[in-house]
Amino acid sequence: MGGRWKASPSLPVSPSCRKGPKGNSLVIEHVEGELKVYDNPIGVMTNSPTFDWHLTNLRNYVSLSPNNPRPVTVEGVKGTGFGQGGGMLGLPGDYSPPSRFVRTVAKGIMTISIDQPPVYKDVTNTAKPYTLPKEVYPEGKP
Numbered sequence: 001m002g003g004r005w006k007a008s009p010s011l012p013v014s015p016s017c018r019k020g021p022k023g024n025s026l027v028i029e030h031v032e033g034e035l036k037v038y039d040n041p042i043g044v045m046t047n048s049p050t051f052d053w054h055l056t057n058l059r060n061y062v063s064l065s066p067n068n069p070r071p072v073t074v075e076g077v078k079g080t081g082f083g084q085g086g087g088m089l090g091l092p093g094d095y096s097p098p099s100r101f102v103r104t105v106a107k108g109i110m111t112i113s114i115d116q117p118p119v120y121k122d123v124t125n126t127a128k129p130y131t132l133p134k135e136v137y138p139e140g141k142p
Contacts, residue, residue: 027051044104046097054101061102064088066110 020026025040031050038051045051065087071080091106092099 042105042108044101044108046101046104048097054098057098058102058105061090061106064091064106064109 023043025043027038027040027045029036029038029051036050036052040051044054046054067087068081068084069086069089071078073079088106088110092102
């Protein structure tokens, strides 16, 4: 969408995310006095900076993967990872809004599909930032 509308003083200033009945999601935020509305295909948002900035920033993390990296051999020496979760090497660990956004998106690609409402999965997975998801283990077994 990415449309622009003049902001109304009666509308809330903080950004918000709205989900439709089919699971589609929008982000609504005020930027420099204008109301901006974005399609939100990933269903994640945070308070700062703007949503379009976060989508661009995700390009810094395209190498993140739920899979462990494959061993490499250089000059006859085989190098392997130190354990499970190596595909997420480079995932930011601080609590700034950009880092929280990236971690939440990453957790989304690592989340097991369980019979829980999506909001429950989001809250429980975000609340456990140091628990390794089942997918980082070979064959899904810890």
